[in-house]
Amino acid sequence: MKRVYFTLTLMSLFGGLNAFADVKQGGVVYDKMPDGSCIVVNYDDATMPADGIVTIAATININGTDCPVTGILGGENYTATDNNYDNGKYNVEGENTTYNRAAFANCKKITGLKFEKDSKVTWIGDHAFRFCTNLKTIENIPSVLDDIQGWCFEGTALESVDLSNTNVTIMKDGVFYNNTSLTSIQLPNKLENFWDNAFYGCKALNNIVMPSTVVGIYNNVFEGCTSLSNVKLNEVCTTLGHHVFKNCPLAEVTFPNSLNSIGEYAFESTKLNTVDLSNTQITSLPNGSFYNCEQLSDVKLPKALTNICDRAFYNSTIASITFPPSLEKIGAWAFYKARLANVVIPTTCRTIEQGAFSDNANLTTVVINGLECYLAYQAFCNCSKLTDVYITSKEAPVVERYGFPFDNDPKVHVMKDYVGTFSGLKTSENYNPCNTTNFDSNLPLILSKEWTTFTSAYNLDFSSVEGLTAYTAKYNKDNDAVALTSVKKVAAHTGLILKGEAGQTYTLPILASDADGLDAVTDNQLVDCVDAVWSSSRNKDYFLSNGKFVNSTNAGWALPGKSFLYISSGRANQSESPLRVYVDNTATAINGITNNPVVKDEAYYNLQGVKVQRPQHGVFIHNGKKVVLK
Structure with a gap:
């Protein structure tokens, strides 16, 4: 947020009126305002209490009239001018006067601030207690207080503050900036926004309980709060600003569904282990969002995410990640030095920028489903274990789509009719822009279990692969069972169940992009997951788990390269027993699925x-x- 200073002007009254002298009481200087109230304008060394605890009076008697004290002057260099009002508010009655600072700014004698019972103070001006380096306590904060201006308590020695019963709705710019002794604060129950730098550098602050009303937390608000380890964001929160939690030792953050914006480097150098953004409304993760989060190992991305910007997860320990099908771009160095083993790029992704997956020492396999995805320079460089890259696009390859993304000559698997085209790609300098010489049209496949689900973006030929069988599946409502039908030559994007030997490597021929003779598959109820698919139909989605078709109990991603059974009208028998399975219309139990003999x-x-x-x-x-x- 832009800094907003609370500018006050002083009005002088002439024309025969008697000048009024400031009232000094208990180290506090008060001045009268045209509406009959008065405000704190200064402090007085001569009458300052010996213990440094200053009490703000509820009323001050001026010429026999009790005037309620409604505010504390803020800002610097305010000079009285003839008939000069600031929207008719906070103009002091008296002679031409210059206040060279806010009310208590730089006051070293004040150690405590106390408000009298029934105080009517509704506002405290900007910088009012700035650099009061011995101010440790505030007592009896009035419930009518609704405005604390920017930088008000910058650089004080406050240790604990209770604002819970006030009417304050905004923690304004730098209000507790660099309060290095502040360990706890009870925030206003009606708080809606934190403006920039509100708690910047409060390195002793160890816990924040957010009111349920907080909507926005803007730039640098908690940056440098080096003791802050846990924050729960409530359900109405929509906005987190730039650097908002930078250098905080946050180990855990609860992200609300309402969140739609995270600023650049918002969580830089935090200690987060897990980040679950899957149900948020975020569509773009900006530069450095989780930069240098060295302990971050588990990330769930937003369902509608379109952009992951530069260095978003730079130097994390993420070992696996599921990209939503909406993703369009992965920025430069976004996953630099992550620990990803396998990467599947969605069909809609059009750009993978320079160094996006550089220095992923565990990366072995990359699947590029993007139809026209640009792979920039060094996108996958220094990935010494990268052996297989799958470019599944049916779009003919062109030079402009590749900018030397690899540096260790991995094997690149493509459609049969594109092997020669890929091999023949040349830049003006006569280099192959894929920066590899190894192209083929085979798909090596290792089954993790005897029975598993599968989907590919390639047209595949199972007919000549010994020991491996592919099936489609259909649910029969009348007998509450699933029938599997074997298929041989399968079109891309066909959900399948495979049977083979666990741990065995099978090599499938990848057919041409326009291959003939593909099996006509009808009534297949296996959902293809070439890209990840979000599953939330808990009574209709069934997954192969531990050898059984089981109902989905939680919403989440069905992983790319897999498939699941979708029963559109729901299962006839809603019992928890596994579905009976028939192979080629023969009632033979699949032990690997049911783990039981035929009932x-x-x-x-x-x-x-x-x-x-x-x-x-x-x-x-x-x-x-x-x-x-x-």
């Missing part, structure tokens, strides 16, 4: 898995076996 079932089913009430002649399924009734 004895006296009912008869036709070969389509439909229960038959009175079977007579034909081939049926009975107790898990084919039977022929004559």
Whole structure:
């Protein structure tokens, strides 16, 4: 927020009126205002209490009239001028007077500030107690106080402040700037915004309880609060400014769903371990958002995120991350020195800037689903373990799309019809802009379990791969079961279930972008996850987990490269038992999925898995076996 100074002007009254002298009481100087109230304008060394505790009176008697004290003068170099009002407020009655500083600015004698009971002070001006380096306590803060101006308590020795019962709605610029002894503060219950630098450098501040009304926390508010380890942001908070928690030892932050903006370097050099932004409204993570968060290992990105800007997660320890399908750009050095092992770039992503994934020592596999994604210079440099890059785009490759992103000659897997095109790409200097010489049209695949889900952005051929079978799936409501049908040549973006040997490497031929002879797949209820898919249909989404089809209990990402079963009308039997599975319309239990033998079932089913009430002649399924009734 822009600094806002509280400018006061003093009015002199002439034309036969008697001049009024300032009233001095208990080390405080008061002056009268035209509306009959008075304000604190200065302090008086001669009458300052010996213990340095200054009491602000509730009323001051002036010429026999009790005048309520309503404010404390702020700002510097305010001079009385004829009939010069500041919006008709806070103009002092008296002779031409120059106040060279705010009321108590630079006062070294004050050790405590106390307000009399029933105080009517509603405002404290800017810089009013600036550099009162021995001011440690404030007592009886009036509940009617609604305005504390910028830099009011800058550089004081305050240790604890209770503003909870005041009407203050804004912590203004630098209000407690560099209060190095401040350990705790009870914030106003009606607080809505923190303006810039409000608690900058309060290195002893160790806890902040945010009122439920806080909407915005702007630039540098808690920067340098080197004891602040925990902050909970409440549900109405929408905005976090630049450098807002820079250099705080934050180990945990709760991010509300309402949050829609984070400023540059907002969490630089914090000690966050986890960051969950998945339900926030954020669409862009600006430069350095989580810069140099060396302990940050787990990040969940916003569902609608479009941009990850330069150095957003620079020098983190993130080992895995799921990019939302809305992502369009990853900025320069965004994941520099992270610990990612695998990266899947979404279809909509158009740009990966210089050094975005540089120096990821654990990175082995990169999948580029972006249809026309530009890979900038050194985007994946110094990734010594990077062996396989998958460029899945059906768009023909062009020189302008690649700017020497690799430096260790990884194998690049592409559509069959593009192998020659990629190999032949040349810049004006006759260099291949991919900076690699190794292109092929094969997809090596290792199954983690005997049965697993799978989706690819390539057209694939399973027909000649021994020991590996691909299936589509369809739910049959009548017998509460899933039928699997094997497929051979599969179009891109087809959700599949694979059966093979766990740990075995299979090599699948990648077909051409316009391949012929692909299986006509109908009624497949497996959702393809070429990009990550957000699952929130808890009674309709089923995932293969520990060998069973289980219902989704929590909203979250279905990972790219996987698939899940979607039953549009819900499951007929809502029990928690695993779904019965049929392979090629034969009632053979998949032990890897159900982990149970076929449950004895006296009912008869036709070969389509439909229960038959009175079977007579034909081939049926009975107790898990084919039977022929004559």
